[in-house]
Amino acid sequence: MYDKQYAACLHGIDGTIVDVEVDISNGLPYFQIVGLPDSSVKESTERVRSALRNSGAVFPLERITVNLAPADLRKEGATFDLAIAVGVLCASGQLRLPGMDRCLIIGELSLDGRLRPVRGVLAMTDAARRLGIGQVLLPLENVGEAQLIEGMRVAGIGSIGELLQRQEHLFVNIPPSSGLRDAPYLSERDEAIGEDFVDVCGQFQAKRALTIAAAGFHNLIFIGPPGSGKTMLIRRLPSILPALTDEESLEVTKIYSAAGQAPVQNRLIRQRPFRSPHHTVSLGGLVGAGSYPKPGEVSLAHRGVLFLDELPEFPRGALEALRQPIEDRRVTIVRAKAVFTFPTHFLLAATMNPCPCGIFGFATRASSCICSPVKVHQYRSRVSGPLLDRIDMHVEVPRIEYDSLRTGGSASSGELRASVQRALARQAKRYANAPLRFNGELTGRLLREHCRLLPDGQKLLADSFEALGLSVRAHDRILKLARTIADLEDSDTIGTPHLAEALQYRCLDRKL
Ligand SMILES: Nc1ncnc2c1ncn2[C@@H]1O[C@H](COP(=O)(O)OP(=O)(O)OP(=O)(O)O)[C@@H](O)[C@H]1O
Ligand SMILES: [Mg+2]
Structure with a gap:
């Protein structure tokens, strides 16, 4: 008996989708996770076993192997619990989830079968969207966060008990999320x-x-x-x-x-x-x-x-x-x-x-x-x-x-x-048409293009460069600063007064 689900883990601040494959075969009772799991993922076996038993489900006393793919990516954290539990339930015929073969499943389990929220839901949901996965099943507390990604259908559950009860009705009446437009945010x-x-x-x-x-x-x-x-x-x-x-x-x-x-x-x-x-x-x-x-x-x-x-x-x-x-x-x-x-x-x-x-x-x-x-x-x-x-x-x-x-x-x-x-x-x-928003982000070619000086300004900058012993980096930063000062004064060209003001902000170069 075999089942496959999608879970995800965090790598830095980016999410990576992980396939969770569950195989149940005859043999002595055995429950193992393979595919480069960290010790925190291995502990998942204990949580899943207890959570299923305490939710009225049967934990199969057979040979259960869980494979997390891709195998070369080291996995960490408790976010795989729910996907593994769903995999075991589906493979043992206790759960039917029609229409959910492309669904991201994330969540940590407690021993009594309740779900705990996880961190990084936003990044993981975004990773799912990029792979064309349009549904997410996760703990209730994380629903709002997943809904920030436009077009996802997000179902939240509180426990394994609730999952078993709702089964195929999980995504009924759940429309795609509207993304940032209606998102609640931290008010001023x-x-x-x-x-x-x-x-x-x-x-x-x-x-x-x-x-x-x-x-x-x-x-x-x-x-x-x-x-x-x-x-x-x-x-x-x-x-x-x-x-x-x-x-x-x-x-x-x-x-x-x-x-x-x-x-x-x-x-x-x-x-x-x-x-x-x-x-x-x-x-x-x-x-x-x-x-x-x-x-x-x-x-x-x-x-x-x-x-x-x-x-x-x-x-x-x-x-x-x-x-x-x-x-x-x-x-x-x-x-x-x-x-x-x-x-x-x-x-x-x-x-x-x-x-x-x-x-x-x-x-x-x-x-x-x-x-x-x-x-x-x-x-x-x-x-x-x-x-x-x-x-x-x-x-x-x-x-x-x-x-x-x-x-x-x-x-x-x-x-x-x-x-x-x-x-x-x-x-x-x-x-x-440039990939930046502020003058402070200008570099290289764009810097030279947008921070041209008039001859007077060029002379002033040349003199100051020698007199203050400026570095090339300081020189570039002064140009960007002068550009902002000119913008504040509503001027298209960088005038000498703008440059002079920018230069006066280097007082520590002189004193140290
Ligand atoms: N220009 C000012 N106008 C109004 N209140 C001021 C002004 N400068 C200082 N204060 C008052 O003095 C308090 C101390 O100022 P602040 O903590 O900003 O000083 P500081 O320059 O950071 O000092 P330190 O170098 O010791 O950290 C402020 O909380 C404020 O009440
Ligand atoms: Mg202070």
Whole structure:
């Protein structure tokens, strides 16, 4: 007696469809899974056996072999439980599922036969759709998530008992899902930090820098004395970031689904993520950990903001590990069993004090820096040159005058967001036929094509290149930044003032 079902497993954040073949033949009672299963998959035999018995089904006392194909792919996790149970029930004639020969079956079983939700449903359902599999059977809690993929017919069940009861009626009256159009999503109220730039007094230059960063997706670092409002300013960055496109929403939701982050289960993420890991974060927590790695902070911040407050306090290893994700916009984790790649296209926003006491370069009549030059140098060198080179804007945030504190807030998030939107509309027009959305993503040929300078600008950039000892990477980043500044000013050409403003954001190149 033979039966075949489709299940799936996660590989990084992508789903892979796995054939589950069940063969029951005469012989001494035996239940084995073959096809490169991990120990977590082998344990499935115990769960399936108990779940069937406790649901009123008969567990066949015969020779049962389960094969998971393709055999060269190492399988991990408990997502195969349900498919194996269905296979055993069908092969032993206890379950009839007409019209379900192309159905993805995923779910973890508990010993009493109830189903537990699994992570990564979105990616697995997407993999099924690509192979032309149009039906999904999974735990009730995961139904909403699978419905985010358009055109799938999704049936949810609570237990094996319910499966046996409904049998051939499982997919009756279940229409294809409408995908993202009607998807419930995390509303602004649920997720927004509820903070507005109007709360920040003064700090025009810092707000300007954040507007530029949001408009072109550029990295930035704030440097300034304690209490000047650096953390406060960056926490308000999400309030001016443009919304995610449908495609980006799906990408981000897939990552959170693979990471098993509960609050987003069944819902689409519509807002850009904002991740602010503490400086005690481990290397694994930052880039992805485990022998089957889950996405780390750099991937959870994909298409959003990675906020590193107090940058010099982060361990050196963690900061150096950021170099590849920033440059390549993905991180590759090599394990003995396989290679995993996660997307990491984030906007890096960081803060730092200029020295251990925090006043160097920002002395006032009442206070001056007490750190020795060696100490200042040591402190600053905790943030390496190559990392700073990857940060487009270095912005000084001095303490504000008492007067601006008294006069209160200036531009609100609404006003800043309007300029970001205008700049974004210009970029959308320019990149209508290119695979990018923000100036910050320009590279190579496209960069040279869209960031042409006038002769005056060329001379200014040539002079600064030598005077500041800029790297080629910094040179490219300045050009992209100047492009965004020109877009914010509604200008088709990059003028000298735009370039000059972009150049002034490289202050740490001069000081370190
Ligand atoms: N420009 C400002 N307008 C209004 N309030 C401000 C401003 N700057 C600072 N504050 C107030 O001071 C508090 C401390 O600011 P914040 O934590 O952002 O400082 P910081 O620059 O990050 O300091 P540190 O370097 O010590 O981390 C804020 O929570 C806010 O209440
Ligand atoms: Mg701070």
